[in-house]
Structures are given as C-alpha cells and as structure tokens.
C-alpha cells in the first residue's frame with residue numbers, strides 16, 4: 482500500500498462523505514425489513530414488458546448507431562421530445578437550451594463544478610435533498626439553509642440572509658429550490674412563493690437551481706408554475722429526470738438553462754462521461770412516442786396516491802399524540818416531526834430491531850437541525866408492507882415515549 486495515501490487525495494476528495502442514505506439502503510435491503518428509507522420508485526411501476534419490445538425495435542432500426550458513442554449534448558430526438566413536453570409548461574426552448582445529463586445527480590454535480598469555488602455560498606432549503614447538499618459540499622461551498630412554512634421556502638428568512646450577505650459583499654452562487662413535493666419535507670411552493678423567490682433572485686442578482694424530479698407525480702390540487710416558466714431572464718437553471726416518472730436505472734435526466742450555461746455544462750460533461758448512454762436515450766425517446774409513457778405515469782400517480790392515503794390513514798389511527806406529519810399532494814415522501822426531545826437517530830436503531838426503517842431527518846439539514854424529524858418514503862414498499870410498517874413504527878415511537886416517561 483502506498484504511504485500516506487490520504488494526504489495525496491485532492492481537496493475535493495477531502496470534502497467528500499459517503500451518503501448516509503446509500504449506506505442505510507444496504508441495511509434495509511435485508512428481506513424482512515420494511516423500508517421507508519430510500520427514495521426508490523416502486524419496482525411494480527417499471528414497464529418491463531413494454532421495454533422489451535421497444536428495445537428490440539431500437540436495435541432493429543438503429544442498431545450500430547444506438548451502440549455507438551453519441552454527442553455530449555444528447556440524442557436530438559429525445560431533446561426535441563422533452564422540449565415539446567415543456568411547451569405545455571409554457572416554456573419556449575431551443576435545442577441549445579437543453580442538454581441530456583446522466584440523471585439529475587450529474588446535473589447537481591456538474592452545475593456545482595461549473596459554478597462553485599471553495600467558500601462560495603449556496604442557499605438551500607433547511608431541510609434539503611442530501612445528494613444536492615453533498616454535491617455542493619464536495620466543491621467546498623458554504624451552505625446556508627432556509628426554513629419552510631406550509632407555502633414553501635420562507636422568503637422573509639431568505640431576504641434577511643441575502644441582505645446580510647450583500648452587506649458583507651457576498652452574492653450566493655445560487656439558491657437551490659425543490660419546488661414540487663420537496664425531498665424530504667413533501668412541501669410544494671405556492672405560485673406566489675415561487676414568484677417571491679424569483680423576485681429576490683432578481684433583486685440580489687443570483688441564480689436559482691430548480692430541481693424538480695417529482696413534478697409530474699401530483700395526486701391532487703392544481704400544478705403550480707415551474708420557476709423556469711415564471712422567469713424571462715434566464716435566472717433559473719432547471720434539472721429534470723426520468724428516474725421517478727419512468728425508470729431510475731436508465732440514469733437519464735436533463736438540464737434547461739441559458740445557452741452559455743449549457744455550453745459550459747457540455748464541456749464539464751465531456752470530462753465526466755463523454756455522453757449519456759445512447760441506446761438508453763433512444764429507448765427513452767421511443768418509449769415517449771409510443772404512448773406508454775403517459776399511460777404508465779398515470780398508473781404511477783394512482784398507485785402512489787393510494788399508498789400515501791393508506792399511510793396517512795395508518796398514522797391517524799396508530800400514531801401517539803405529539804407526532805405530526807406533512808400530507809403531501811404528490812411525490813414520494815412525507816416528513817414526520819417527533820416530540821422535540823426524541824432523537825430520530827436513536828429511534829432508527831430501535832426501529833431496525835423492529836424491522837422497519839426510515840431516514841433520520843437530521844441528515845437533510847446543513848446546520849445539524851431536525852434531530853427529531855424523520856423522512857418516510859411511501860412509494861417503494863407494497864401496500865401491505867406500508868400498513869404493517871406504519872404499525873411497527875407507531876409501536877417503536879410509543880415505546881420510546883413510555884421509556885421517556887419512565
């Protein structure tokens with residue numbers, strides 16, 4: 482083994498941490514654990530049969546080409562189809578405004594790479610998506626978390642932070658927003674709140690990174706406008722992905738932004754992976770035009786709605802007093818608040834003994850907050866497991882309360 486290996490790693494490698502969630506997922510893969518931990522779509526939602534036919538078609542029609550390297554920008558047909566879909570959202574994009582990424586996690590990484598110097602400020606939600614926090618941290622960013630109310634990220638707090646930064650001569654590189662069914666909190670920003678955040682971005686001359694993997698998984702209520710659609714001055718960079726509305730295993734996402742940002746992104750992507758797998762992009766494009774996509778998406782939404790309802794019914798029935806939770810209008814997660822003295826990490830150790838798992842919410846806070854919160858995924862487990870898991874979880878919480886009372 483080479484001497485002093487750790488002293489040889491780069492500063493960036495020094496900032497890297499293993500994802501607490503990925504580590505936890507290993508544990509929850511034990512067959513008898515009911516896992517509410519990962520952000521995994523339901524395997525029942527994967528269109529295996531339909532894809533069989535589509536893959537054969539792509540191989541027959543464009544075999545060698547689909548197995549070749551492709552352009553870094555991505556498959557033109559797929560990009561055009563995505564642009565077409567965005568028209569319904571009120572966006573008028575050209576090809577130069579959209580690049581395919583190897584799912585949105587690559588979007589987060591490469592946007593960080595092209596914008597962040599060590600010490601740069603990024604504003605995010607408190608809590609926020611761990612994979613985003615980790616990406617920004619790995620480039621040495623300083624994260625400032627903004628709390629939420631029911632309408633989204635609190636703009637009074639955001640204003641104070643932006644003002645204070647300005648007084649100290651600092652402009653954050655971007656504000657990281659997950660406006661639809663936020664991961665982990667399950668909160669959706671109202672249209673008015675989105676406008677306010679955008680106005681602040683304009684006033685303080687900073688960018689917004691809009692990350693919206695759950696947007697199309699809406700169970701009820703009116704869709705709120707995309708932040709990208711509310712803006713006419715390219716202050717917004719939007720990340721999209723097929724992971725939750727098609728399949729995560731294809732690793733296909735995209736970035737929508739001003740052409741100069743896309744141009745830089747393409748350069749960064751060239752050193753990351755040259756291109757996103759061409760075959761999978763072609764299969765995704767064919768899947769979109771086949772009509773299966775919309776049909777399957779409706780199935781996904783119906784199934785997750787049913788799972789959410791089952792879970793919330795279970796909480797109402799079994800959870801002891803003093804426990805509250807968000808009731809999201811879509812997405813994959815809800816967020817639970819335990820009594821303030823209860824430590825979710827400690828609870829998790831007991832929950833695993835009772836064969837139920839979740840994510841302790843503190844990992845989603847950049848400032849060590851949220852010790853008494855937990856994130857619960859309702860999409861992955863089956864309906865029967867959801868019902869059983871809720872009862873196990875309620876029992877662990879009740880035991881912890883009894884123990885506390887002594």
Ligand SMILES: Cc1ncc(COP(=O)(O)O)c(C=O)c1O
Nearest residue numbers: 520584585586610664722724734
């Ligand atoms: C808010 C958010 N952004 C990005 C991702 C990454 O998704 P993917 O890389 O699969 O597109 C996730 C995954 O759960 C997420 O919740």
